[in-house]
Amino acid sequence: MAHQTAEVDFRTRLQNWIPKLVLSPSLAAVLVFVYGFILFTLYLSFTDSKMLPSYDWVGFENYRKLWGLSHWWTAITNLAIFATLYIVICTAIGLTLAILLDQKIRGEGMLRPIYLYPMALSFIVTGTAWKWFLDPGIGLENTMHLWGWESFEFGWIKDRNMAIYTIVIAAVWQTSGFVMAMFLAGLRGIDNEILKAAQIDGASNWNLYRRIVIPLLRPAFLSAFVILSHLAIKSYDLVIALTGGGPGRATELPATFMYSYTFSRNLMGVGASSAVIMLMTIAAIMTPYLYAELREKP
Template sequence: MAFTTGSAAGARSAPPRQPRSSSARLQAWLPKLVLAPSVAVSLFFVYGFMIWTFVLSLTNSRMLPSYNFVGFGQYARLMANERWWVAASNLAVFGGLFVMLCLVIGAGLAILLDQRIRQEGALRTLYLYPMALSFIVTGVVWKWLLNPGLGIQAMVRGWGFESFNFDWLVRPEMAVYTLVIAAVWQASGFVMALFLAGLRGIDDEIIKAAQLDGASLPRIYARVILPCLRPVVFSAVMILSHIAIKSFDLVVALTGGGPGYSSDLPATFMYAHAFTRAQIGLGSASAMLMLGGVLAILVPYLYSELRSKRHE
């Protein structure tokens, strides 16, 4: 009898389920309907064209796409192409120096501004301003500055130092380093902003505790603060590496890939073969290898992030 009474009370306490009205269903589906066109366009114009590029890399397409499949023959041609290996080695030099110097300079500027110095706002704007420019503008400006007859070399020689030489722009073995100079000048301020945001997010109590233990300021930054900025470092490395791999406009504006093709990067190699030499298949193969380079950086980063969140 008690069981029956309890069951009846439970039945009475449970409210009856009301059917969802049409307005509630519309409200639930409205965000999906609004986002659906954008998602469809992104899938088609991003991932769809990625797939199409991979398909073309397996064909003997030249001026126009053809679907005469040759397997991985274009990739074999690419591996036997001397200009591709010059572009790949230039990417290793340019990408390595670009990422390393941007991290060092950006972290140094962020630590400087984190000392609450005077005119911090003006200095922060000054350091970050180059990132507001396009790489085309940066390339043109540095092309003037590095021109031996017009720029830094001509200016210093005009001061009386006739033996001064800074002709990297016209030397095949040094031209790639001019790309590093221009790219670091533009991107280091962005890295500074990332590090400064990370520094401002660290609890001051941690720093005060380290100071009470007698740690000097350089030791605090080296042993306490910078290890806390590991996510910022990972994010900066990923963004800078992506910029380095797909660099095209800076090369075109600054060196044009020259002298000869001594400062070529994979992006300019892909453009030259796919559009100016009517070798779409070979250009598509180089584009897929560039995509593989981006994924080689992105996938380990995402894996480490997801793994760290899973263990939290």
């Protein structure tokens, strides 16, 4: 009897340890290659690193240099323009599409994949496609000229003052369908009894959405804001594929700045400091969201 009890106890312990043993290599890789490199980047930002890592401590000198660079301020300004328009337009389009699809329209099963398809593409593919489409020599402008509209002009991608908005257009095209799916899931999760009760009380469709539906979608709005902010801050491949950061530095963003100063200008310390600031910005957005999601409900 004691032997059987010991055998059962051994099997129970083995079953408890197997998942931990299976996950331990992945966990170790994450600790080393994600959090370990984050700490290493943080350390480099306080050193006099150039082409190769250096261990000469310089304190906050790299951060002082960073905020004194006009290129960094250009990147910050572009990020403010891009992130604001990207988040607002994506949210508006996603919510509108979700409300339309929630009306049980015919062909919903076909429209949903069409709206979601751009998100299946990589940002490199999206940037390349929109680069061809917006190029005045081979894209939309050239096509309109071939069709007879000789006065049509759309050269934003070549215009220093308008090029940043082409990044917004491409990013919104790719992501708005994903935001739509988030809002649609939120709409489908609303209790129909609440909506029926409001309709019985005489609420119009406008008041129904303004006073009941939109407030109940607050978690979806918050999730969309966090995801879109994260994508905006770390945007790199879309910019490189679409404009290459140009013309000049008209579409420079913090991510492209970090890469150029680390690998092209061989100022690894300054590039690391810009990466740390990007990380702190994302953390400032993510931490309150995670706290609100993980805290125990009273």
